[in-house]
Amino acid sequence: MITLALSKGRIFDETLPLLKAAGIEVLDDPETTRKLILATNQPEVRVVLVRASDVPTYVQYGGADLGITGKDTLLEHGSQGLYQPLDLQIAKCRMSVAVREGFDYAGAVRQGSRLRVATKFVAIAREFFASKGVHVDLIKLYGSMELAPLTGLSDAIVDVVSTGNTLKANHLVEVERIMDISSRLVVNQAALKLKQQPIRRIIDAFAAALQQPTAP
C-alpha cells in the first residue's frame, strides 16, 4: 500500500490533475465526505487527509509514504528524513512582510528600533530579519495574522500572500517580499527504499505531467 498525505483545499484541488496524470483518481470528494482515508481507483494507493501543517510530520515518521506540502510549511517543520524530488509548481504564493497603511516600515528599520512581528512562520521570519540585521520580537500566531497590526499586537506581520486581496481588505500593505512559495512533493526516505518501484512510478508520472505545456 502507498499512502499519500494531502491537505484539503487548494493543495488537494491542484494535486488532482497530477494524480490523474499518474492514472490515480480519488474516489471521494474531501469537501463532502467525513472520511479521513480516501480510496483511489488503484487498490494499492490511498490518500490520507491531514492538516496542511501536519503533512511533513506524517511523511517524516512514516504515517504516509509521500505528501504534498507548501515550501513555507516545510521550512517551518524542517526537512529531516524527507526526500524532496519535485517542486510541483502548485499552490503558488509568496511570503511577505506587511504593515498597516501609513506605518513607516523603512523608517523603523533604518532607526534600528525593535520591530514587533506577528506570524505563524516564526523560523522563516527569524531567519529573514536576522539576515537583514533587523532586531525583532516575534509573536507566534496560528491564524488571522492580518488582525495583529490592526489591534496594536504587532507592527508587522509575515504571512503568505496570493492575490493580496486579504491585505487590501484589512488596510495592510506589503512592504517586503521574502520568498516565492510553491508546493513540494516530499517522500519518506525509508519508504522510498522499501517501496521503490511504485513510489518511483508516481514521482516519474508527476515529473512528466510537469513537463506538459499548461493551457494559457
Ligand code: PRT
Ligand atoms: O488552514 P491550516 O492552518 O490547516 O493550514 P494552511 O492555512 O497552511 O493550509 P491551506 O490549505 O490554506 O494552505 C496550504 C498551502 O497553500 C500553504 O502552506 C501555502 O504554501 C499555499 N498557499 C497558496 C496559500 C495561499 N496561496 C494563500 N493565499 N496559503 C494561504 N493563503 C492565505 C493567505 O495568507 C490569506 O490569508 O489565503 C488568504 C487569501 O490570500 P489572498 O492574498 O489571495 O487574499
Ligand code: MG
Ligand atoms: Mg488556511
